[in-house]
Each structure stands twice: as C-alpha cells, then as structure tokens.
Amino acid sequence: MASGVSPEEIVLSEGEVLALARAFLMAHGLGEAQADAMARTLCAAQRDGCTSHGLQRLPGTLDTLAHPAFNRHADPRPEAVTPAVIRVDADYGFSILAAERGLPLLIDSARTLGVALLAVNNGFHSTALWPVVEEIATHGLAALSMNPTHDWVAPAGGTRGALGTNPIAFAWPRPGRPPYVFDFATSAGARAEIAQRRQRGETLPPGWGLDAQGRPSTDPAAVLAGSMLPFGGHKGSALATMVELLAGPFIGDRTSRQSAAFDGGVKAAPCHGELIVAFNPAILAAATGDSEAAAEDLFARITAQGARLPGDRRYAARAAARRTGIRVPKALYERIRSLTPPQT
Ligand code: NDP
Numbered sequence: 001m002a003s004g005v006s007p008e009e010i011v012l013s014e015g016e017v018l019a020l021a022r023a024f025l026m027a028h029g030l031g032e033a034q035a036d037a038m039a040r041t042l043c044a045a046q047r048d049g050c051t052s053h054g055l056q057r058l059p060g061t062l063d064t065l066a067h068p069a070f071n072r073h074a075d076p077r078p079e080a081v082t083p084a085v086i087r088v089d090a091d092y093g094f095s096i097l098a099a100e101r102g103l104p105l106l107i108d109s110a111r112t113l114g115v116a117l118l119a120v121n122n123g124f125h126s127t128a129l130w131p132v133v134e135e136i137a138t139h140g141l142a143a144l145s146m147n148p149t150h151d152w153v154a155p156a157g158g159t160r161g162a163l164g165t166n167p168i169a170f171a172w173p174r175p176g177r178p179p180y181v182f183d184f185a186t187s188a189g190a191r192a193e194i195a196q197r198r199q200r201g202e203t204l205p206p207g208w209g210l211d212a213q214g215r216p217s218t219d220p221a222a223v224l225a226g227s228m229l230p231f232g233g234h235k236g237s238a239l240a241t242m243v244e245l246l247a248g249p250f251i252g253d254r255t256s257r258q259s260a261a262f263d264g265g266v267k268a269a270p271c272h273g274e275l276i277v278a279f280n281p282a283i284l285a286a287a288t289g290d291s292e293a294a295a296e297d298l299f300a301r302i303t304a305q306g307a308r309l310p311g312d313r314r315y316a317a318r319a320a321a322r323r324t325g326i327r328v329p330k331a332l333y334e335r336i337r338s339l340t341p342p343q344t
Pocket of ligand 1: 148166167184186191
C-alpha cells in the first residue's frame with residue numbers, strides 16, 4: 001500500500017485506472033479509439049498527480065457527449081497540406097485522438113525538415129497538453145503546443161472575458177532523462193483549479209479574477225460567473241492573444257469567443273483547434289556546436305540554485321505511482337462506477 005494514502009482514497013494499478021475510464025466512456029457510446037485515447041490521457045494525468053485533468057474529468061465528459069455536434073465515432077485522418085504542414089480534422093470528436101494520429105507524420109516531417117506543424121481542427125478539448133509534447137520530445141524533438149478555450153479571461157486592464165485560458169506547453173528532449181516539460185494556462189489560475197477551490201470552500205489568490213461587474217474578487221463562484229485574469233498582467237494578456245491567433249485564425253479554427261458561441265450553453269468541453277509545432281534541435285546545432293551540452297548546462301544552473309525544473313514533480317509522482325499504485329479519491333471512484341451502466 002502506498003504511504004500517506006488517506007481513508008478517503010483507494011489505490012489502483014495503471015491497468016485498473018485505464019479499464020475504469022475506458023469502461024465508462026464506452027458504456028456511454030464512445031467509439032473504441034476515442035475511448036482509448038481519452039482513457040490513456042486521463043490515466044496519465046491521475047498517475048502524475050495532475051488531478052485537475054485526471055479521472056475527475058470523466059463525469060464531465062457526459063456534458064461533452066451531449067453536445068449535438070459531438071461525434072462519438074470520429075475517425076480522424078491526418079493529411080500533409082505541405083511537407084511541413086500537417087492537418088488533422090478531429091471531426092467533432094475529442095481532440096486527443098486526432099493529435100495522437102497526427103504525431104507520426106509530424107515527427108517524421110520535423111526530423112527531415114527541421115520544423116513542422118500539426119493543426120488539429122474541430123476537436124472537443126479538455127485534457128492537459130503535456131502528454132503530447134512529452135511524447136514528441138521522447139523522439140529527440142522540441143515541441144510547442146497551444147489552444148484557445150472559451151472567452152472566460154478578461155484582458156489586462158479590461159473588465160470582461162475576451163480571451164481563453166489558452167494553455168501553452170513546451171518540451172525539450174534530454175539525453176538519458178525524461179524531457180524538460182512545462183504546461184500551464186495563460187490565465188492566473190486554470191478554470192478547473194478555480195472550480196476545485198469553490199468545491200473546497202477556499203478563496204482565490206488576489207489577481208485571479210473579476211466579478212460580473214468587473215471588480216477584483218477572490219470568491220471562486222463570483223469569478224466563475226464574472227471573468228478570470230491572465231497571469232503577469234499585460235505580458236500574460238499578450239501571450240494569451242498570441243495563442244488565440246496561432247491556434248485560431250492561423251489554423252482556420254475558432255477563437256475562444258467563437259468556441260463559447262458554438263457551445264450554445266451545453267457546457268461541453270470547448271470545441272476548437274490546437275497548434276502543435278515540432279523542432280529538430282540537431283539541424284542547426286550541427287553547424288554551431290553542441291547544443292545538447294549547452295541545454296544541460298542551463299538546466300544544471302537552474303537546479304544548482306535549489307530551483308526545480310517544471311516536469312520534475314510530475315516525474316517523481318509517476319515513479320511513485322509505478323512503485324505503489326495510483327491514488328484515486330474513493331468518492332470519485334464510486335461516482336464513476338455508479339455512472340457506468342453495465343454493458344450488455
Ligand atoms: P500551473 O500553474 O499549476 O503550472 C503547471 C506547470 O508549472 C507544470 O509544468 C509544473 O511542473 C510547473 N511548475 C509548477 N510549480 C513549479 C515550480 N515551483 N517550479 C518549477 N516549475 C513549476 O498550471 P495551470 O494550473 O495553469 O494548468 C494546469 C493544467 O491545465 C495544464 O496541464 C494545462 O494543459 C491544463 N489546461 C488545459 C486546458 C485545455 O484547454 N485543455 C486549458 C487550461 C489549462 P510539474 O507538473 O512538474 O509540477
């Protein structure tokens with residue numbers, strides 16, 4: 001039994017978590033390929049201690065499945081638009097399957113051309129971004145990923161939502177070690193985190209949001225009804241705008257405002273595009289020296305000061321889960337089981 005497991009938790013193996021998520025999704029009519037892709041991503045987040053994007057997302061997928069446009073049997077096929085530009089239409093299923101299917105072409109193209117991009121269109125998106133960039137980096141490539149959400153976030157200096165929570169994830173490959181990976185929303189807090197704090201009866205740090213009248217608020221319920229704020233003032237606001245442009249108009253998909261309009265009050269996961277770019281660090285470095293050593297030196301200078309690298313907490317949680325199992329709140333486990341109709 002894992003140490004520190006509370007009486008409110010149970011411990012499952014990776015296989016059991018996968019089976020739990022897969023059974024739930026398939027019992028609600030999701031095609032096998034989509035159910036597998038979603039189950040893998042939610043399981044990875046639960047395993048790595050990213051619980052806001054783990055199994056607690058599962059009950060909420062029912063709202064997404066209820067969207068009139070949602071396609072339970074989407075079968076996304078990647079196409080090369082140019083040698084460096086790959087597009088995959090998620091066909092109104094979950095984005096993650098489309099992204100996964102586009103990766104082999106993206107990786108091959110980036111290896112040969114030095115840089116390539118994958119545009120995922122028309123996908124319902126509710127998962128963390130790091131699993132995809134981490135996967136790309138295990139192939140020796142750097143990777144960047146971003147997407148809009150709904151226009152919940154007011155621009156710095158504004159009073160109402162105009163931008164999405166617009167996450168950005170980045171990964172850099174490391175020899176003999178897991179990649180350097182960061183992944184966060186450009187809002188001061190992720191919406192799921194604000195919802196979790198509301199559930200726990202906690203207040204928000206100042207600067208996370210505004211109430212419906214555009215006044216600063218630390219009440220999660222007021223901020224969820226009003227608007228969130230970007231991190232870092234005008235800097236986060238500009239980064240969120242960049243995400244909106246590159247993962248919206250650039251790839252011919254919805255902005256966060258259009259995504260919210262498309263939802264039509266169903267409260268499904270936002271349906272929009274995602275931009276994934278892969279870079280081959282070996283192409284230019286071959287002419288200029290050893291970039292691998294320079295990158296490792298940079299990481300060592302960060303950690304030598306006692307600072308940690310993003311991703312390291314996650315890798316430690318993963319190692320612990322592989323030793324002792326994945327912790328799942330009992331109440332969540334029971335809820336998922338009770339929402340899983342027996343298959344005939
Ligand atoms: P956080 O503010 O919690 O930041 C998480 C990132 O910062 C991780 O890479 C984490 O690494 C790293 N980190 C945290 N603390 C430190 C530290 N002290 N030193 C160094 N690195 C640190 O993230 P958010 O709450 O903004 O986002 C959480 C998740 O929500 C993301 O995975 C994101 O993809 C997801 N999200 C998804 C959306 C979607 O559209 N699907 C929308 C918005 C968010 P580590 O993991 O190792 O702790």
